[in-house]
Amino acid sequence: MQCERFLENIPLYLEDRLDGAERAEWRRHFGSCAACRDTAMAHDPSLLFLRAEAPPPAEREVERHLAAALSRARAERIERRVRSGRVRRWAAAAVIVLGCGLAGLTFLGGGVDPGEVSSGTPAIARTERPAVEVEMDGGVTVYQFAEMDDATTTVAFVVNPEMRL
Amino acid sequence: MVTARLEVVSTMGDDEQALVRSARAGDEDAFAALVRRYMGGLHRVVARMLGDDEEAWDVVQMALVRAWQKLDRYDSRWRFSTWLYRIGTNLAIDVARARASRERAHEAGGLRVVASQETPAQRLEASEVERVLRRLALGLSPQQRAAFILREVEGLDTAEVARVMGCSAATVRNHIFHARKALRSELLRRYPELAPGRQEADHAV
Incomplete structure (x- = not known):
């Protein structure tokens, strides 16, 4: 020019x-x-x-910070997994509490017909006894309150092994 | 010196696309190869915005972590460098905002000017210009700082700066207009010897 x-x-x-x-x-x-x-x-x-002109950073410095960043990324990934594991455990506990409550109301004299729990909740076909009963680790018992061919199936987790439905 | 110094304007080749694909699949080495080429430039921009080399490295690390975590959100129609600079610049703006209430850096030491027949502005070494820039840039808002550094110092065009900053070209021009005004005024106040012709013009009035 x-x-x-x-x-x-x-x-x-x-x-x-x-x-x-x-x-x-x-x-x-x-x-x-x-x-x-x-x-x-x-x-x-x-x-x-x-x-204005800044000298380029030394290659060694770039590598050091790159390694540190990757290490931070790995640490955060592990932390996220641990955190999501905690969330899953809390969610499982909530399901257990809910299931116990529902089971208690339905079978231990609460007098609530599962089909009438909520207008937005699909009716659950009541059976004489739970269709499936599985003992799991830690005293968790899984009951299924519906026939196997029923699409609307509900499951309750009972933590107390003494408690039977 | 004023040549196209930014790797950010390079086009995204097949090699880079392949690295992005591998990195997305979880290949850390590919990610490292991808970002290594832009780390120096990103550090320079962030250091100019923050006026602190070590803090700038910390921001660069945070930008890399975020880029690795959000790689699935990267839109390959953009240059990878633009995306990375966007992450880094936004983080630097956040850091600058967070410390906005702190005292501005004190002016320290005189400027090293080499004796010669040249004017003071010509004699001033590029590294000293860099020091003055970092000092005065702290007086700008974080957005003005980012826009001015990316366009005027790094040499990106306005559209590219707008993409990096996630705003319109008009906003970039506005930031630069105000940045220039503030820098002009501070430069004349604190370093009048570095404004060739201006003193004479001022004296003549």
């Missing part, structure tokens, strides 16, 4: 009215021609900062 053209384009550069190629060329000329640079900076001293 000729100096004359550069000087003409100073206001256009400052107003961001140069296209990409012209802008790049203007900046190159700014970097290489001290006299034009001074003239441009007399228009706007903040153009001084086009000359």
Whole structure:
């Protein structure tokens, strides 16, 4: 770029009215021609900062921070898994409590017909006894209060092994 | 010096796309290869925004962690570098906001100017310009800082800066307009010798 053209384009550069190629060329000329640079900076001293230059970081430093970032990412992944495991345990506990409550109301004299629990809840076909009964670790018993071919199936978890439905 | 110094403007080649695919599949080495090439530039931008090299590395690390975690959300129509710079710049803006109430950095030490026939602005070494920039940039709002550094110092065009900052081109221009105004004023007040012609013009009035 000729100096004359550069000087003409100073206001256009400052107003961001140069296209990409012209802008790049203007900046190159700014970097290489001290006299034009001074003239441009007399228009706007903040153009001084086009000359700012930071040394590139050492490769070793980049590698050190990259390794640290990957290590942080792994640690956060593990932490998230642990946290989500805790959430699952709380959700299981909530289901257990809910199931106990429902079972208690239905079979231990609560007098609530499961089909009438809520208008939004699908009716559960009552059976004489739970269709399935599974003993799990930790004294958890799983009951199924519906026939196997019934799509609307409910399950209760009973934590107290002494408690039988 | 003012050449296209930013890797962020490089086009995304097949090699980079392949690295993105592998990284998405959980390949840490591919992710490392992908981000390694942009870490220096990202650190430079963040350090200029925060005026602190060590804090900037911390932000770069946070940006990498976030990029790794959110890689499935990366839209490959964008350059990967733009996306990474966006994460890093937003984090730097957050950090700058969080410490906005702190005292601004004290001006320390004089500037090292080499004796010659050149004007003070010409004699000033690029590294000293860098120091002045970091010092004065702290007086800008975080957004003005980001816009000015990305466009004026790093050489990105306005559209690219808008993509990095997640705002419109008009907003970027507005930030830069105000940043220039503030920097101009601070530069003349604190370093009048670095504004060639301006003093003479001021004296002539």
